[in-house]
Amino acid sequence: MARIPRPLAALVGLGLLASLTVACSGTARDAPPLLLPVNSAPTTVYDAKGRPITVLRDENRTSIPLEQIPNITRTAVVAIEDSRFWSHRGVDPRAIARAASSNAEEGETGQGGSTITQQYVKTALLSPEKTLQRKLEEASMALSIERNYSKELILELYLNTIYFGDGAYGIDAAARSYFGIPASELDLAQSALLAGLIQAPSRYDPRRHPEAAFKRRNVVLARMLELGDITQTQHDAALMTPVTLAPPQPLPEQVPYPAAHFVDAVKEYLLKDSKVLGDTQGERYNNLYRGGLRIHTTIDLDLQAQAEQSIAQVLPRQGVDPKMPDAALVSIDPATGEVKAMVGGRDYFGTSDYRQTNLARGAGRQTGSAFKPIVLAAALDNGVSPEKLFDAPSAQVHKLADGTTWKVKGGGIGRGTMAQCTVVSSNTCYANIVLDPEVGAQRSVDMAKALGVVDTKLSAVPSAVLGTNNATVQDMASVYATFANQGVYVPPVLVNRIDRPDGTMLYQHDHTQKKVLEPEVAAQISTILPGVIEGGTGTRANIGRPAAGKTGSSQNNVDGWFCGYVPQLATAVWVGFAQPRAGKDGKLRPVPMTSPNTRITVFGGTYPAQIWASFMSKAVHDLPVEPLVDPLAAAPTTTTVPPSNEALLSPVTVPRDAKVPDVGGKDTRKAIAAVRSAGFVAVRVDATVAGVGPGIVTGQSPAPGAAAAAGSTVFIESTPGTFVPPDAVPDVIGFGTGQARQQLESLGFTVTLEPLAAPEAARRKDGQPFEAGQVWRSTPAAGIAAVDGKVVLAYQVASAAPPTSAAPSTSAPRRPAAND
Numbered sequence: 001m002a003r004i005p006r007p008l009a010a011l012v013g014l015g016l017l018a019s020l021t022v023a024c025s026g027t028a029r030d031a032p033p034l035l036l037p038v039n040s041a042p043t044t045v046y047d048a049k050g051r052p053i054t055v056l057r058d059e060n061r062t063s064i065p066l067e068q069i070p071n072i073t074r075t076a077v078v079a080i081e082d083s084r085f086w087s088h089r090g091v092d093p094r095a096i097a098r099a100a101s102s103n104a105e106e107g108e109t110g111q112g113g114s115t116i117t118q119q120y121v122k123t124a125l126l127s128p129e130k131t132l133q134r135k136l137e138e139a140s141m142a143l144s145i146e147r148n149y150s151k152e153l154i155l156e157l158y159l160n161t162i163y164f165g166d167g168a169y170g171i172d173a174a175a176r177s178y179f180g181i182p183a184s185e186l187d188l189a190q191s192a193l194l195a196g197l198i199q200a201p202s203r204y205d206p207r208r209h210p211e212a213a214f215k216r217r218n219v220v221l222a223r224m225l226e227l228g229d230i231t232q233t234q235h236d237a238a239l240m241t242p243v244t245l246a247p248p249q250p251l252p253e254q255v256p257y258p259a260a261h262f263v264d265a266v267k268e269y270l271l272k273d274s275k276v277l278g279d280t281q282g283e284r285y286n287n288l289y290r291g292g293l294r295i296h297t298t299i300d301l302d303l304q305a306q307a308e309q310s311i312a313q314v315l316p317r318q319g320v321d322p323k324m325p326d327a328a329l330v331s332i333d334p335a336t337g338e339v340k341a342m343v344g345g346r347d348y349f350g351t352s353d354y355r356q357t358n359l360a361r362g363a364g365r366q367t368g369s370a371f372k373p374i375v376l377a378a379a380l381d382n383g384v385s386p387e388k389l390f391d392a393p394s395a396q397v398h399k400l401a402d403g404t405t406w407k408v409k410g411g412g413i414g415r416g417t418m419a420q421c422t423v424v425s426s427n428t429c430y431a432n433i434v435l436d437p438e439v440g441a442q443r444s445v446d447m448a449k450a451l452g453v454v455d456t457k458l459s460a461v462p463s464a465v466l467g468t469n470n471a472t473v474q475d476m477a478s479v480y481a482t483f484a485n486q487g488v489y490v491p492p493v494l495v496n497r498i499d500r501p502d503g504t505m506l507y508q509h510d511h512t513q514k515k516v517l518e519p520e521v522a523a524q525i526s527t528i529l530p531g532v533i534e535g536g537t538g539t540r541a542n543i544g545r546p547a548a549g550k551t552g553s554s555q556n557n558v559d560g561w562f563c564g565y566v567p568q569l570a571t572a573v574w575v576g577f578a579q580p581r582a583g584k585d586g587k588l589r590p591v592p593m594t595s596p597n598t599r600i601t602v603f604g605g606t607y608p609a610q611i612w613a614s615f616m617s618k619a620v621h622d623l624p625v626e627p628l629v630d631p632l633a634a635a636p637t638t639t640t641v642p643p644s645n646e647a648l649l650s651p652v653t654v655p656r657d658a659k660v661p662d663v664g665g666k667d668t669r670k671a672i673a674a675v676r677s678a679g680f681v682a683v684r685v686d687a688t689v690a691g692v693g694p695g696i697v698t699g700q701s702p703a704p705g706a707a708a709a710a711g712s713t714v715f716i717e718s719t720p721g722t723f724v725p726p727d728a729v730p731d732v733i734g735f736g737t738g739q740a741r742q743q744l745e746s747l748g749f750t751v752t753l754e755p756l757a758a759p760e761a762a763r764r765k766d767g768q769p770f771e772a773g774q775v776w777r778s779t780p781a782a783g784i785a786a787v788d789g790k791v792v793l794a795y796q797v798a799s800a801a802p803p804t805s806a807a808p809s810t811s812a813p814r815r816p817a818a819n820d
Helices: 005-022 071-081 093-106 114-122 132-148 151-161 173-178 190-198 210-226 232-238 261-275 281-290 300-315 368-383 420-425 428-432 439-450 462-466 473-486 520-528 530-535 607-621 668-677 737-746
Strands: 043-044 052-056 295-299 326-332 341-345 390-391 395-399 407-410 415-416 497-498 505-508 548-553 557-566 569-576 639-641 653-654 681-686 697-699 713-718 750-755 775-779 790-795
Touching: 005 390, 043 281, 052 261, 071 114, 071 151, 071 190, 071 407, 093 569, 114 132, 114 151, 132 300, 132 607, 151 173, 190 210, 190 530, 210 232, 210 420, 261 281, 261 295, 261 341, 261 462, 261 497, 300 326, 300 341, 300 607, 326 473, 341 607, 368 420, 368 428, 368 439, 368 473, 368 520, 368 548, 368 557, 390 420, 390 428, 395 428, 407 462, 415 420, 420 428, 420 520, 420 530, 428 462, 439 462, 439 473, 473 520, 473 548, 473 557, 473 569, 473 697, 520 530, 530 548, 548 607, 569 607, 668 697, 668 713, 737 750, 737 790
Parallel strands: 043 295, 681 713, 750 790
Antiparallel strands: 043 052, 295 497, 326 341, 326 569, 390 415, 395 407, 497 505, 548 557, 557 569, 697 713, 775 790
C-alpha cells in the first residue's frame, strides 16, 4: 500500500471533515432524492408449461428482503463494518477523524472511515477510483440517501449488494456458496465469518486462507461482545465452533439443462433481433442477465425430450461412432408459430469443438429436394394446372438464357404431372417446372422467402429447384408449417411472455400472420405431399395417420432432410456431418453420407424420415386425427370479406350473423373493447405504418360492417406499442412527494398535494404499506389525460405510516422493478 506524508494524510481527513460540515448544514435538504438502482437478480427461463429450464446471470446474486436475513447476521455486519450505523446520518465524522489519525500515524491510506451507507454508494452508484473528489461525492450521496430512505432499506440494499468473495454477491449467495444454506438459516458463527469477509474477501477466503478467515471471524465475535450484541456465553460457544464449509457446488447455469441450443436462440433473439428488453445492446444485456426476469418460452420440454430420444434411437452412439452423422430438428405449431422442440446438436455440454453451435439455425445447409414443394407452390399459385404434364427423362441438358448449360439427371418417368413428379422426386421433371415461363427461378425464390426461408440468402438460379441454396432447419419447419396452416405464414415464435420480478408483465407476444397462398392452392399441396409418404421416397415417415412431407438429399448425399406435417404440428429434420473432413490431399471438404463414411447411403428417406416418424408418432399421439385439407378451404361456400388495400391480414371466410364494428384509427385498447362488446374475439396483429404513432388501429379483418358469426375472430391490425395521450399523467405512485412533484411539474402539470391516510388495504408495488410522505393516489390516474393539466396527489400522513426506526421516509418504492 502506498505511503503518503503524514501531514497530507491528516489534511485529507480534515478537509473531508470540513466538507461534511457544510454538507450536513441542511442546504441540500430540498434536493430531490436519489433513485436507487435495482440490485442484479438472475433471470429464469421457463418452458411452455411453466417448468424452469435454467437461469441467466453474469454474477452470482440473489436479492432477498431484510426480513429473510437473521437479526444476528445483520448485527454482525453492523458491528464490524459500521457500529454507529443506527445513529449517524450517512457519514460518521468520528470514524473519519479516527481513520485520518490512524493513517497519519502509519503514513498509509490503510484505514477507511466509510459507513455502510457510503460503502453502498461506492459499490452501487460510483466508480472505484480513490480521489478526494470521489470521496466527497460518496459522502454527499450517502447523506442524501439517509435523508430519503429508511435505515432498514439501506441495510437491505447493502447486504444484497456487497461482495463476499468466491463469486458471491449479496448475503444469500454467500450463505449458499460457503455453507450450502439460504441466508435465513445462518447462525452466529457463520454470520460472523461472512461479516468478516466484507473488508477483504480474498485475504480472508475460508477455502484458500482458512486460518486467516478463522481469526477474522473471532475478531467479529469479539467486537459483537464488546458492543453488547451477544453475551459471553454466546461468544464462547461461537468461538469454539469450527469453520465447516460446504463442498463447492456448480451454479444453476453451470449444470447441464435441457433445450440448451433453444435457450441460446432465445438469448440471441432478445439481445440482437428484438428491442423487447431495451433500445441499446447494453440495456438489453443488463435486463437479460441482471433484471430478475421470468421468460416464458414456447418450448415444450416433453416434446424436446422426445425429439432428442428419437435422434438417439435412429443414430445411436453419436460422437463415439465416427460413422454416425449429426442431426438437427425443429418442430413448430403451424397456427401459432410457436417452436415446440429444437435440437441443435447432440450434446451442448459435451466435448466436441462445435457442441454449442446450433445446427438448427445459423448458416443453414443445402435443402436438396425438400425445396421442390416450394417450387410446386410457386407454380400452382401462378396458375399452372396440377394436371399439366412435364417431361421427365432420366437425364436432360438445358441451355440457359445466359448461354450456359445445365445438365440434370435423376427421376426418369418419361412424363408426369407435378403430383407424380413430386412423389418420386424427379429432378428432370422439376427442372422443366422451374424453367416454365409461368414459374421461373425468381418466382420460386420469392415464394421461398414468403413461406418462411428468411435467415439465409437465396440465389435465383434454376438449380435452386434442386435445393442448391442453404436454408436453416427452423426455416424449413416454418415453410412446411405454412403449408399445414392453409397457406398462412406465421413467423416462428420463441418467447410468449416476459414478466418483471414483481410479477407484472413486461412483454406479451402479439400474434402476426400473413396469407401467402390462397386456401385452394395450399389444399392442392396438402393433397399432393401425402403421396410421398404413402408410396414415394418417404415411406419410412409413415405414422399411421394423415400426414404430408417431402424428402431431400443434397449433391453427393452431404445433407439429408425430411420435412413434413400434420395440421397441428410441422417438423423438419436434417442429418449430415456438421464439420468437414480432410481428404487425401489434406483439403477440408463436406463429408458425403456414403460408404465408408456411413454405414448406409443416407438419403432423405432413410435416417431423416425415420427420425421424423419416431418423433411425430409420439408427439401427436394424444392429438385428434384431422384431415390435411379443410373442405371449406378447398371449396369455400360462404362469403369472403376482403381487407382494406393497406392491411396485411388475409381475407376471412365467415358466415353471416352480426356486423363487425369500425375501429379504424382508434386507440387499440378501445378498439379491442369495442370488438369484444360486439360479441367477437379480438386478436391484435402488429404492423408498423410510417407516420402513425404507437397503439393505433390501421386495419381490420373482417372489414367494418361485414357480417360475422358471434364469437368469431376479428383481427385488429395496429401499430406496435401502446397509445399514450400527450397529456397523460405518468405513474408516480410510491414516490416521495418531492420527487413526484418535480417529475410532474417538469412535464408541465400543476400539482396539488393532499395529506390523506391511505386505506388499510392500499399497498405499494412491492406489497408493503405506504410510508409517510409517499404518494398513494393520483387524480387523474396514471395514463389518463389531466383536465387543464391539473393533478392532485394524495400522500400518506405520518400518523398512518408503519413504524420505522428512522425518521419517516419520503422514498420511492423500496424495491422498484426493472424498467419501471
